[in-house]
Amino acid sequence: GAGVSQSPSNKVTEKGKDVELRCDPISGHTALYWYRQSLGQGLEFLIYFQGNSAPDKSGLPSDRFSAERTGGSVSTLTIQRTQQEDSAVYLCASSLIQSGEQFFGPGTRLTVL
Amino acid sequence: DAKTTQPPSMDCAEGRAANLPCNHSTISGNEYVYWYRQIHSQGPQYIIHGLKNNETNEMASLIITEDRKSSTLILPHATLRDTAVYYCIVLMEYGNKLVFGAGTILRVKS
Numbered sequence: 508g509a510g511v512s513q514s515p516s517n518k519v520t521e522k523g524k525d526v527e528l529r530c531d532p533i534s535g536h537t538a539l540y541w542y543r544q545s546l547g548q549g550l551e552f553l554i555y556f557q558g559n560s561a562p563d564k565s566g567l568p569s570d571r572f573s574a575e576r577t578g579g580s581v582s583t584l585t586i587q588r589t590q591q592e593d594s595a596v597y598l599c600a601s602s603l604i605q606s607g608e609q610f611f612g613p614g615t616r617l618t619v620l
Numbered sequence: 621d622a623k624t625t626q627p628p629s630m631d632c633a634e635g636r637a638a639n640l641p642c643n644h645s646t647i648s649g650n651e652y653v654y655w656y657r658q659i660h661s662q663g664p665q666y667i668i669h670g671l672k673n674n675e676t677n678e679m680a681s682l683i684i685t686e687d688r689k690s691s692t693l694i695l696p697h698a699t700l701r702d703t704a705v706y707y708c709i710v711l712m713e714y715g716n717k718l719v720f721g722a723g724t725i726l727r728v729k730s
Contacts, residue, residue: 511663540716550664550707550720563716598663607654607711607718611663 509533511612513599519618520589528584528615532601539582540602540609541574542566545595553597556582557605589619624708629725632702638695640724642708645689651712653684655693656720657704664707664720667693671713698728 512531520526532539541553552566556576567573571589576582586593596616600609625643632638644653654669668675668682670691675682681694695702707723 538716540718542718549722550658550718552717552719555716566717600663605714605716607652607669607709607713607715608666609718610666614663 511599511601511610513597513612513615515615516613517616517618519620521620522591523588525585525587526589526617528586528597528617530582530584530599530601530612532580532582532599533610534580536601536603536610537579538602538605538609539576540600541582541584542598542600543595544598544614548595550598553584555605586617589617591619593617594619624710624721626706626708626721626724628722629727631727631729632695632698634700634728634730635697638693638698638702638726638728640693640695640706640708640726641690642693643690644708644710647688647710651710653682653688653691654709654711654718655680655682656707656709656718657702657726658707658723659701659704664718667706698726700728700730702726703728 514529539556544550555563558579559576571587574584596614598614600611602609655667656664658664670682684691705723
C-alpha cells in the first residue's frame, strides 16, 4: 500500500519568505508527527497530531513555525519569514494510533538562501 | 524518557551477523526499547521494539538483558543494503515523541 508522502521533495527559498510543506499520511493513521533533521542537530521532534488536534507542540522552535491537520488526514507545516537556520530536511511520520512504531515519509529538503 | 548510549560506528562483513549494542541503564518499567534505522537520504525506518522479552521479526532480532539495562539488535545475515545509521530509542507505551540520539553507523563490507 501507499506509504507516507511529502511534497515538495525539495524547496529552495529566499530568506524572509514563507513556505508550506505538505504531508499525506498512510490512510487510516490517526497520529501524525513532524520532525526535522539538520546537519548539526540530528533528528528532532517538532509536533504531534492526534486526529486534527495537536496535544504536543513542544518541539516547534519558534512562533514562526505552525502546523495544521485537516480531516484527520493531510497536514501542512508552515514556516513564516524563513531564516537560514531553518534549512533542514523536514520529515513527516504517521502511525495507526499514538505509538513509537511510526512510518516516515521521504522528507522535504528545505534550503533557505 | 531514558537516555541511550550506542557506539558511534561498527563494521560488519557481508553475510555475517551484525550485533548492535545499546545501553539504557535508566530505563523505567513501562518503557519500551525501539530500534530504527536510516539509510542515506531516506526517512527513518522502524525495525523492531520490545519490553522485556526477546523479539524477532523478518528484519531483525532484539535481545534485552534481564535487568533491561541494555539490549542488542541482531541482523542475522547482513547485506550491503543494511549499511545505515541505527538508532536505539526508549519510549513509553503510547509515547509519541521519538528522541533520536547520534546512533551507530553500521558499515557492511563485502
